[in-house]
Amino acid sequence: MIHFVGAGPGAEDLITVRGETLLKRADVVVYAGSLVNPAHLARTKAGCDIHDSASMTLEQVMDVMIPAAKAGKTVVRLHTGDPSIYGAIREQMDWLDAQGIDYEVCPGVSSFCGAAAALRAEYTLPDVSQTVILSRMAGRTPVPERESIRSLAAHGSTMVLFLSSGMLGKLSAELIAGGYAPETPAAIVYKATWPDEKVIRTTVAGLEQAAKENGITKTALITVGGFLGDSYERSKLYDPSFTHGCREASR
CATH class of the missing domain: 3.40.1010.10 (Tetrapyrrole methylase, N-terminal domain)
Known part of the structure; x- marks a missing residue:
């Protein structure tokens, strides 16, 4: 076996x-x-x-x-x-x-889960994003055109990008061309959950410079989206005014 x-x-x-x-x-x-x-x-x-x-x-x-x-x-x-x-x-x-x-x-715990833990973040915030896109920049391994960063960015969803930390200037340009505002929150998570883990919070426009300042060229995940911001709606699951199969609304 x-x-x-x-x-x-x-x-x-x-x-x-x-x-x-x-x-x-x-x-x-x-x-x-x-x-x-x-x-x-x-x-x-x-x-x-x-x-x-x-x-x-x-x-x-x-x-x-x-x-x-x-x-x-x-x-x-x-x-x-x-x-x-x-x-x-x-x-x-x-x-x-x-x-x-x-x-x-x-199965194992993916690094995108480790990155969320390092960020103390929730990828799927009500009224912000209910979709997580896992993808990568095209490099020596091509990416189908329909899955280009520019095409995926048009959704405005949470994005977690693998294998892309060496191409951050191009990545920023593609994210912005796809619809993300330059000031959209972004983060670089280097070696998530390792002893030398490093978290750098920045913006879509600032990704390349942030990586240069911290000497990061590989072994990092790039996260992008409003989930890194401060605005979101409270979950209905624990809202006392919301009825669901396990609980009646209390007010």
């Missing part, structure tokens, strides 16, 4: 209980060394065969995992955050399907 495990956003205690249990049982671990906290590897048992996939190709990863699985070993493929978001797991699962190798996915 091969287990795709989300290691969480960085802090070693933000892996799930299930993920930790699988790591402790693993005979073979292939982990994303450029992003996964190496402290997680301390959970593995003596004799566990550990591979850093940072310098490996997909073919090399499969050359490790498939023979181990066929030999009856427990294999953990350890991804950062939650493996369903920019985890490149579809191609791995399709390969395993073609080989008849059984696998399962253990």
Whole structure:
């Protein structure tokens, strides 16, 4: 059996209980060394065969995992955050399907959740935004035109942008061209939940300069939207004048 495990956003205690249990049982671990906290590897048992996939190709990863699985070993493929978001797991699962190798996915805490915690923010505020857009700038990996930053910005929703911290000048221009006002609140969250986490609050127009002043070029999430501001409506869920299935209005 091969287990795709989300290691969480960085802090070693933000892996799930299930993920930790699988790591402790693993005979073979292939982990994303450029992003996964190496402290997680301390959970593995003596004799566990550990591979850093940072310098490996997909073919090399499969050359490790498939023979181990066929030999009856427990294999953990350890991804950062939650493996369903920019985890490149579809191609791995399709390969395993073609080989008849059984696998399962253990979800993890995504870095966009870690960023919200660092910001002490709620992405979905009443009368501000009820939609969270997770996306990225086009780089060496292209983005469909319908999902360009400019197109998505037209919604005015909360946006969380991965893999874009090295292109902040262009990102700001695209966000503004799409409809965000230059003074729209924005934040850069560097290494969310890691010991060296850093939060920089700025505006859409100020993203590039804020990153330069703080020496940030990678490993950061960009958050944009009115959820970072001060105005919002109170939730109806806990409003005493609001009736719902669990409570009658008290006034």
